Amino acid sequence: MSETRRSLGLSLRRNIFSLRTLTSFAVAIAFVVFLATTFEVDWSRTWDNVQSLNPRLYAAAILVYYTTFVFRGLRWKILAYNAGMGNGSVPGLPSVFQFGQLILVGWFVNGIAPLRLGDAYRAHALSERSGGGFSWSLGTIVAERFVDMLTVLLLAVVAVLWYSATRDIGAIAYVVMAAAGLAALMAALLIVMRGYGARVAQHLPGRLEGAYIRFHEGTLGSLRQRRRRAIFVLGLVGWLLEVARLYIVVEALDLSIAIPLAMLVALGHAILSTVPSPGGVGAVEAGLIGLLVLELERADAVSVVLVDRTITYVSVVVLGALVLLVARIVRARSRPPVRDAAEGVQEEAALPT
Numbered sequence: 001m002s003e004t005r006r007s008l009g010l011s012l013r014r015n016i017f018s019l020r021t022l023t024s025f026a027v028a029i030a031f032v033v034f035l036a037t038t039f040e041v042d043w044s045r046t047w048d049n050v051q052s053l054n055p056r057l058y059a060a061a062i063l064v065y066y067t068t069f070v071f072r073g074l075r076w077k078i079l080a081y082n083a084g085m086g087n088g089s090v091p092g093l094p095s096v097f098q099f100g101q102l103i104l105v106g107w108f109v110n111g112i113a114p115l116r117l118g119d120a121y122r123a124h125a126l127s128e129r130s131g132g133g134f135s136w137s138l139g140t141i142v143a144e145r146f147v148d149m150l151t152v153l154l155l156a157v158v159a160v161l162w163y164s165a166t167r168d169i170g171a172i173a174y175v176v177m178a179a180a181g182l183a184a185l186m187a188a189l190l191i192v193m194r195g196y197g198a199r200v201a202q203h204l205p206g207r208l209e210g211a212y213i214r215f216h217e218g219t220l221g222s223l224r225q226r227r228r229r230a231i232f233v234l235g236l237v238g239w240l241l242e243v244a245r246l247y248i249v250v251e252a253l254d255l256s257i258a259i260p261l262a263m264l265v266a267l268g269h270a271i272l273s274t275v276p277s278p279g280g281v282g283a284v285e286a287g288l289i290g291l292l293v294l295e296l297e298r299a300d301a302v303s304v305v306l307v308d309r310t311i312t313y314v315s316v317v318v319l320g321a322l323v324l325l326v327a328r329i330v331r332a333r334s335r336p337p338v339r340d341a342a343e344g345v346q347e348e349a350a351l352p353t
Contacts, residue, residue: 042299049253049303057252058307065245065311068238073100075147075234080130080140083221090132101323102126108320111279111313132218135211139218146190146223149183151235152267155243159263167258172291175264178271194220242266249308257295265291269312279313 073096080099084090094102106122123137130137156179160169193216201212223231246269247262257265265288272287273280285305292301 045299054252061248069100079222135214136218143222146186153179163260
């Protein structure tokens with residue numbers, strides 16, 4: 001098992017630091033440059049907005065954003081407990097703080113690698129810390145994604161109804177459609193797994209059958225009745241804090257938008273970040289600006305997105321890299337030197353009996 005985990009870790013690292021990753025970054029950046037040069041933006045006004053940023057409100061937005069990792073970490077721990085600890089199949093789980101760290105590192109990997117490899121990376125990291133296995137850990141993340149999509153759909157419907165009470169929703173309805181589509185796909189996956197997963201597993205080769213059974217247990221076991229209400233409440237709080245972060249960023253720039261639009265922009269960020277470019281770069285910026293121009297001038301919308309992305313993208317890449325580096329240093333120091341241990345055995349064998 002340990003050899004398999006090491007090979008999985010090496011495979012993930014090769015994918016993260018690969019030519020494909022650099023190519024994905026280049027394409028995403030080229031798309032951003034194309035948008036910036038194609039559409040008319042008053043960059044001097046945008047820069048003036050950024051320079052007038054209220055530092056206290058900006059700091060508050062950062063604090064609110066990183067508070068979400070506490071709620072997300074606690075929710076993931078409950079899901080993992082439901083899937084494994086509750087029936088004794090998993091030896092142990094990290095603390096809530098460590099779960100939050102794993103999420104941050106996973107988002108860091110998503111920010112530098114294509115195809116959302118961060119989810120695979122944090123599944124690998126959880127399997128190492130809990131002893132639950134990669135397939136089981138990945139199942140808990142799939143369950144987490146399902147809860148997220150349901151919560152996003154609920155909040156998007158509320159935001160659209162609220163916004164349409166006083167304004168024409170126009171293209172905003174696409175946010176709800178996208179959320180509904182993702183939620184439907186996740187629900188269909190779970191229904192198929194619940195109804196036919198055991199039968200499918202019987203026809204798989206022995207190794208794949210075992211991996212699927214662990215994945216099945218991690219996914220469906222996470223959503224057992226045990227503390228299900230707490231799981232959804234924690235997810236709801238996390239997403240409302242995301243909305244609060246965006247609203248504070250707008251206020252920090254001395255601008256103003258309606259609360260339901262802030263909800264739709266924050267939720268749109270979550271949906272657009274599923275685009276398989278690193279961190280959703282290109283798609284996120286274009287989509288958020290398209291929503292914000294419903295109430296803001298284009299230059300103002302660009303300034304909001306630029307400042308907000310320093311929190312949700314730049315800071316995640318920087319802090320995630322630091323957390324990963326520190327964790328590896330601590331882990332390396334905690335391992336006993338192999339050479340010293342071998343020398344100890346030789347010395348013990350040399351002692352007279």
